Amino acid sequence: MKDSFATFHPIVNFMYFVVILLFSMIFMHPIFQVIALISAITYSIMLKGNSAIKFNLLYMIPLLLIMALMNPAFNHEGSTILFYLNNGNPITLESILFGMAAACMFVTIVIWFSCYNIVMTSDKFIYLFGKVxxxxxxxxxxxxxxxxxxxxxxxxxxxxxxxxxxxxxxxxxxxxxxxxxxxxxxxxxxxxxxxxxxxxxxxSRGYGLPNRTSFSIFRFDSRDKIVLMIMLGLTIMVVIGGARGENTIRFFPSIKMVAMTPLSMVVYLVYFVLCMIPVIINVVEVMKWKSIQSKM
Amino acid sequence: MPDKQVTGKRLSGRTVLATVLILIVIPATMMLGILVLNDRKYYFISLLIVLYTMIPFAMVFEKRKPQARELIVIAVLTAIAVAGRGAFFMLPQFKPVVAIVIIAGVSLGAEAGFLVGAVTGFVSNFFFGQGPWTPWQMFCFGIIGFIAGILFEKGLLKKTKLSLCVFGGLATLLIYGGIINIGSLMMFTSQFSWQALLATYISGFWFDMVHAIATVVFLFFISQPMIEKLDRIKIKYGLIEK
Known part of the structure; x- marks a missing residue:
């Protein structure tokens, strides 16, 4: 399937990945993590088809398990002690849960990067940074x-x-x-x-002389502007939610997060839409194509 | 050739500034991040490192308006390093990148060494996949090239096979291994503990050892011909800045 999101202006692609990667790294709240993970998996399958499913199953699940087990082995903080290891170190509920959350985050980031590698090709990167x-x-x-x-x-x-x-x-x-x-x-x-x-x-052809222009095939259309504005709006809303403490969770010494309110529901929804932007764009594009086809 | 070309033997203010940034500001940020920020914020230390390492070098390099010849020599060495990493892709950790970065640092100066290293780390991941490890690799490769250049300017590192091999092996094992293991630990741990770091070092030891041996082997075989060729190019086309 052709990825319509990749046909948008490089700045839209790049901004999306910067925001999404930062948010995926910062927000440890379980609901945020699940949203990010689901979106990353959906988009990677959309981009790569079966090979993405294979990659996620073969490499990501073992990675998830190993990393989830690593943390409680070395991290003994937390107040809910489940049992003691032979060497006298306690295994705590908090460290197990944190290990799971950190592993989930790492896997999400790796999957996001696998999408990034396909969408942000090197020519787009060079185009974006060629001026700076x-x-x-x-x-x-x-x-x-x-x-x-x-x-x-x-x-x-x-x-x-x-x-x-x-x-x-x-x-x-x-x-x-x-x-x-x-x-x-x-x-x-x-x-x-x-x-x-x-x-x-x-x-001899004038490299380095002033007032030279460079060729690029990218054009900043109104659709790029619209998507960029929507992304910006959603990002601001998520950041406001973050400032109110909706997106974070404290693991140590005991697990603590803000109680769920209708407002947090809104923040979750906003974050979900933000993560799903490429998927939504692709689906809309397919629907458009289908509707044009049927009329002929 | 009157143009200012590849930086030669000179410890200018720029080099001093870059040294201060690399050797003081970056470790300070690392320590600050480790001590002040908690939980997942370790991730951002690695992002900050990219900024710290890339911004001053990039700024100084861009501001200098480098000549085409200088750019292209750096690009050639980077391409050789990237292709070399690709050629030995089947053997894990057996890569010639550090060897070529050290050669670049020794023959073209500390700044060129850093750029070859950092750009190699970045570009080779276009072929092998970008990820949270990219900044760490860029930093490790870059700083080895930078240190090689500085030590050579100071006369502590010679262009002889023995000197380069000893430096290459130690730099790969201690600098690359030392930093990259901290990086891989930071990516998924919440609380920094020496135990966990030690465990990471132990589990990564053989990988680092293979990498160090690879660097020594490559330096042993290619350092002399490569340095000779670079020197020849510098003399033939007047790339030396006196």
Missing amino acids: LPALSLILSMVLRFVPRYVAQIKVISNAQKCVGRDISQGNILQRARNGITILSIMTTWALENAIETADSMK
């Missing part, structure tokens, strides 16, 4: 270009070496290793010489 950090963004984009280029060049060098019997597939192990190092050495010399040529070419 032009030199570093240039390095970034050059590196991303060089890596596949070097891989291709290594093949060229290796084939040429094969002709004179000096490839890594020829000779005994010692010779192979030596040939491998020679190939890498040729590669490095080529890369550096080539780099200087590239740099001179860039300079």
Whole structure:
């Protein structure tokens, strides 16, 4: 399925992930965690399909369990002592619950990042930071270009070496290793010489001169503005909720959180909508497409 | 070539400022975060570190308006490090990144060493997946390159195989391993305890050991040819700043 959220302006994508990752890291409240986890899983499945389900089941559940068990083994704070270990350290209810919450948070973050990797491609990142950090963004984009280029060049060098019997597939192990190092050495010399040529070419074409514009295929449309405004509004509401203590939970020495009120329900709902923005956008897009199709 | 090129042997005010930031402000933030903020707030220490490490270097670097040649040499070394990490992807922890970062620090200066390290940490995760570990890796790789550059400028680190291998092994084991294990502990623990840290160090010891051995092996084989090539390029195209 095509992801419509990724077609929005990079600033919308980036803002979404920054806000969501920060909130997922700060808010330890169980309901907030469940909301974030469900949204992250839904979006990752939407983005990657079956491989996301496999990833979540195969890697995330074991990770969750290991991390949930790690915490009570080392953390002995909390007032509700369940039992004592052989070495005399107590196992407390609070540390077990905190371990579960921390593990849940870590898993949520990893899943969010797996979505981030798909949506925020490197070109979007370079576009966003090209204005603020032009030199570093240039390095970034050059590196991303060089890596596949070097891989291709290594093949060229290796084939040429094969002709004179000096490839890594020829000779005994010692010779192979030596040939491998020679190939890498040729590669490095080529890369550096080539780099200087590239740099001179860039300079002769006016790199670094003032008043130059850069090409980008991104346009800030009114739909980007609307989504950004909605995101901003929801974020502010969640932050207000956070300031009122609705989103936090205290684990040590005893578990304590604000009692649930109609207001906290509103905050939960707002947070849910915020987390689900990409999913909502995708669903709306599909519905739009379906409605257009049926009319034809 | 009259252009100001790759930074050479010079302990300028900029380097001093960067040293202060890296060696004092960042550990201070770490300590402050550990002591003052509680529970999950450990996470934000790592985010702050990214800001602290990236902002001054990025600002100084951008403000200097670096020449195309300087940019591209840094990009080449980073690309070699990223490709190297990709080439040995099958062997866990057996990666040449630290070796190349040290070579960059020694031959191009502390600042270039830091940039090669930090950018490698960032870019290689475009291939292997970004995550909460990215800032820590960027910091560890970067600071090793920076320290290598400083020590070389001070004459404590030589361009010889032995000197580089000893430094590389120790730096990987103590600096990279030492910091990255704190990072992985912070990601999921609430209360900092020395016991837990010790347990993390013990469980991560063999990973760090493999990493350190990899660094020594790579430095042993590639340090001399690489340094020779970089020096050759510097002389041939006049990249040395005197």
